[in-house]
Amino acid sequence: MSTSATPLPPAASAAPQPPRPVAGQRGMRSALEEALLPPLVALLIALVVGDILILTFGESPRQVYRLLIEGTWGNPYGLGQVLFKATTLIFTGLAVSLGLRAGLFNIGAESQLAAGGFAAAVAGLTLAAGTPAIIAIPLCILAAAAGGAAVGAIPGVLKARFGAHEVIVTIMLNFIVLAFLNWIVAARMAVPETLHTAEMRAGTVPRLADSMGAFHGSAANWTILVALAAAGLVWWYLERTRAGYELRAVGLQPDAAEYGGVRVGGVWIRAMMFAGALAGLGGINQVLGYKHYYEDAFTGGAGFLGIAVALVGRNHPLGVVLAALFFATLSQGGLAIHALVPKQMVEVLQGIVILAVATSVPEVRRLLRESAARGVR
Amino acid sequence: MIVLAFLIQTLRISIPYLFAASGGVIAERAGVVSLTLEGFMLTGAFTATLGAYYSGDPWVGVLCGVAGGLLAGTLHAIASIRYRADQIVVGIAVNLLAVGITRFFLRLFFESSSNSPRIPGFAGEETSGLFAPFADPLVWLGLLAIPAVAFLIGRTPFGLRVRAVGEHPEAATTVGVNVPRVRYAAVILSGVLASLGGVYLALDQHQFTDQMTAGRGFIALAAIIFGRWDPARAGIACLLFAAAESLQIQLQTVQAIPSQFVSMIPYVLTIVALAGVVGRAVPPAALGKAD
Numbered sequence: 148m149s150t151s152a153t154p155l156p157p158a159a160s161a162a163p164q165p166p167r168p169v170a171g172q173r174g175m176r177s178a179l180e181e182a183l184l185p186p187l188v189a190l191l192i193a194l195v196v197g198d199i200l201i202l203t204f205g206e207s208p209r210q211v212y213r214l215l216i217e218g219t220w221g222n223p224y225g226l227g228q229v230l231f232k233a234t235t236l237i238f239t240g241l242a243v244s245l246g247l248r249a250g251l252f253n254i255g256a257e258s259q260l261a262a263g264g265f266a267a268a269v270a271g272l273t274l275a276a277g278t279p280a281i282i283a284i285p286l287c288i289l290a291a292a293a294g295g296a297a298v299g300a301i302p303g304v305l306k307a308r309f310g311a312h313e314v315i316v317t318i319m320l321n322f323i324v325l326a327f328l329n330w331i332v333a334a335r336m337a338v339p340e341t342l343h344t345a346e347m348r349a350g351t352v353p354r355l356a357d358s359m360g361a362f363h364g365s366a367a368n369w370t371i372l373v374a375l376a377a378a379g380l381v382w383w384y385l386e387r388t389r390a391g392y393e394l395r396a397v398g399l400q401p402d403a404a405e406y407g408g409v410r411v412g413g414v415w416i417r418a419m420m421f422a423g424a425l426a427g428l429g430g431i432n433q434v435l436g437y438k439h440y441y442e443d444a445f446t447g448g449a450g451f452l453g454i455a456v457a458l459v460g461r462n463h464p465l466g467v468v469l470a471a472l473f474f475a476t477l478s479q480g481g482l483a484i485h486a487l488v489p490k491q492m493v494e495v496l497q498g499i500v501i502l503a504v505a506t507s508v509p510e511v512r513r514l515l516r517e518s519a520a521r522g523v524r
Numbered sequence: 525m526i527v528l529a530f531l532i533q534t535l536r537i538s539i540p541y542l543f544a545a546s547g548g549v550i551a552e553r554a555g556v557v558s559l560t561l562e563g564f565m566l567t568g569a570f571t572a573t574l575g576a577y578y579s580g581d582p583w584v585g586v587l588c589g590v591a592g593g594l595l596a597g598t599l600h601a602i603a604s605i606r607y608r609a610d611q612i613v614v615g616i617a618v619n620l621l622a623v624g625i626t627r628f629f630l631r632l633f634f635e636s637s638s639n640s641p642r643i644p645g646f647a648g649e650e651t652s653g654l655f656a657p658f659a660d661p662l663v664w665l666g667l668l669a670i671p672a673v674a675f676l677i678g679r680t681p682f683g684l685r686v687r688a689v690g691e692h693p694e695a696a697t698t699v700g701v702n703v704p705r706v707r708y709a710a711v712i713l714s715g716v717l718a719s720l721g722g723v724y725l726a727l728d729q730h731q732f733t734d735q736m737t738a739g740r741g742f743i744a745l746a747a748i749i750f751g752r753w754d755p756a757r758a759g760i761a762c763l764l765f766a767a768a769e770s771l772q773i774q775l776q777t778v779q780a781i782p783s784q785f786v787s788m789i790p791y792v793l794t795i796v797a798l799a800g801v802v803g804r805a806v807p808p809a810a811l812g813k814a815d
Contacts, residue, residue: 200628252612311798312807314612315749318559318742319791330784454616489631494624501617502599506607 177515182461184511186470189459189503193496200495206487218483219476225483227355227365231432232449232475233468234367235260237374238429239453240460240467241381242295242422246313247462248385249418250398255302255317256426257450258324259295263427265328266294267434268441271347278349287350288373288431295427296420298324303419307412313419325444332443343442352435368436377425378464384421385464394418426450452478455501530767530774536657536728538766539666540565540721540737544744545751545758546669547717552753553677554710555690555810559615560600561718562741563622567592568719570626573732574633576643582727585643586662589723590716596622597715601708611812619741627734638734645727662724669717670759677755686710690808718744746794753808765790 198208219225239256246253253259270290274283301320305311329342336344352369356362385391396404397414405411433445456474460466477497481490544565548558568589575588596618603614627637634640646660657663677683688696689703689710697703718741725740726732743765751758772786 204632254612254616305795305799309799311795311800314557314559315745315798316795319746319794322739322742322791323788323795326784326788330782334782451616451620454613458613489628489637491624491627491631491637495621495628496624498617498621498624501613501620502603502609505609505613505617506603508610509608 177519181512181515182463182466185504185507186459186461188507188511189500192503193499196499197492197496200492201488204488211484211487214484214487215476215480219480223361224363224365225479227362227367228479229472229475230355230367230371231365231437232478233471234371234374234432234436235429235449236452236456236471236474237371237378237468238432239426239450240456240471241377241453241464242299242426242429242450243453243457244460244462244464244467245381245385245394245425246418246422247457248398249394249414250401251303251306251415251418251422252314253299253302253317253419253422253426254314254454255298255320255423255450256429256453257446257448258317258321259298259423259426260429260446260450260453261328262298262324262430263291263295263424264430264434264445265332265441266427267291267350267430268344268347271350271435271439272345274347274349276348280350283349284352284435287347287435288428291427291430291434292424293427294430296424299419299421299423299426300416303416306419307415313415321450329443332441336441337443338440342444343438344440346439347434350435351439352431354436366437368432370432370436373428373431375468377428378468381425382464390417426453452497455497458501458504526774530770532655532657533773534763534767534770535663535667537769538762539663539724540740541744541747541762541766542666542669542759543721543724544718544741545747545762546673546755547714547721548744548748549673549751549753549755549758550677550686550710550717551714552748552811553690553808554686554707555693555808555813556601556604556707556711557611557615557812558714558745558748559612560596560618560741561714561744562737562739563615563619564593564596564600564715564718565722565725565737565741566619566622566626566735567596567722569722569726569736570629570732571719572723573640573643573726574629576645576727577640580644582644582646585727586720586723589719589726593715593717593719593722594712595715596719597712600715601711604711605704605707623735626732630732630734640732642730643726643732645730660724660728662720662727665720666724669720670755670762673717674755674759682706682709687808690810693810693813743790746790749807750790750794750797752797752806761790761793 201208201211219229239260242256242259243253267287267290270287271283274286298320302313302316305316306313332344333342338345354362355367355369356365385395393404393409394414396407396409397411401411429449434441438445452474456467456470459473460470474497477493481493484490484492544561547564548561551558571592572585572589576582576585600614600618603609604611630636630640646662677686685696685701685706688701689706693703721740722737725736729736744762747761747765748758750761768786768789772781772783775781
């Protein structure tokens, strides 16, 4: 039971740990409560803040929320856009959560995502025109993973070799990698008058709209299947493989894992490479499925939002998928409500949700522990 | 003449860094992670713009900017200290919130998604020329911030407590220091100081623009780490990073090095410092730990 409980974020692991619930009905119930309560609390707080913001603009909250739902899940185009945005967020959310399971805070998903998208576009530009899709698409997908993994490996190696804190290294790398990509695209590869490369010659992925007319106009494409497969694969890796078990052990107690014979440094490097690869894969949604070229700054914060997705999804692959859909709904919904309230409202709500989950996780844990100690349940 | 212009430009560019880094040093030395500097600056820039716009007086702008920093700092402090939330997550949330809130209220107050109307600043139209920046009292304040914080941390009882709760909170508690209270004070003070960096930007450019801090809070954080959490060294790092930018601006016509590579300098140096190639950067022992 305790293995399926959500792991603690790294800083919290430095705090005194509550005793793990004993296996059994009660342990499972409290583990579930510990996992699900913080996102619910956060949602409630976000709703209240949202109401206040809407009221300051002199609109009716009910009207705005109705518009938000209608503009997202209420019609095929809106739904398509939600699926499109969720695809990237599933990848970046998985990238952050895999790091967290290993006790590493990967703030670098933004630049890993950009590097993945860039590598995919370069692969698509290098391939000969007319390369069969069955070869070209997997090659471009592999390139995206490799691009992200290369960026992710750096903080992993620096932490394992020199003890450099991965949070600072990934933040600094974001600036370095994005500046580098900006330079190489602007100075060497851009189509004149633009900040994007030429269109790839092979490796594009069809949109959902190509076979389901209702999605017409939306950017949703079949790379979402890769995202779902990646979520399944991450679950399988973490829960069903020896390497995944080691990764989780390192995340919970690096010293104990080391004592148990795990090479902690190696696990860190591997975890950051996998995390980078996952974030890099996010690039295929935009590059293979939508634009068919690499555009400077296409990431637009999706890497940072991955942190929110991992947090709200409580670091579980299924949770990450659901949280990605939630944040994608918010961000698409912002456009739907723009007529009444500025779309910037959803950015405020995103921040509120993250803050509320972060503050309620330790609080919920404490309350549950107290009530268990009192024998209330 | 060119050298003088270069030096003065370096000073100008360094002011926001100096404010933010001096604030960040206090919070980090008290054991609270300062990823929030960017958000503090942005909040300060926006509230200062509101104050200066509606009053027509830059000093009211400064006061409002400080109030904004105070609020943002308090939010960070409550989440990190009272609720023991993960400080890195809180930092990211506060930064996101600052971007979202300033954008939202930019729409509400000024009906724009990019910038505010023109606001009064300290350097008026008529003061131009090489030494114009020195007409701005915030420049002087910014230059004083680092020495003041160095004195505060190194020579005062409060500074001793800050260092104690950042290195060994348990020991500090044993000798009667109220750890949460010292951390609250440190974080809120960091909010106020960092926000002044944003205030300077807004008043200097005579307007608020969306995301006008443009990563300066992270450059300040880089300076803190590169300066190994020592205020004086962090200040020197700020000047160094500003000099690199200033040099790049001076060399713009020559096109010697792409600007992107110059902008990487602070971040590359920080990673190098963290990796310990030129002397190890060791953070305060209790940095990021809830209690």
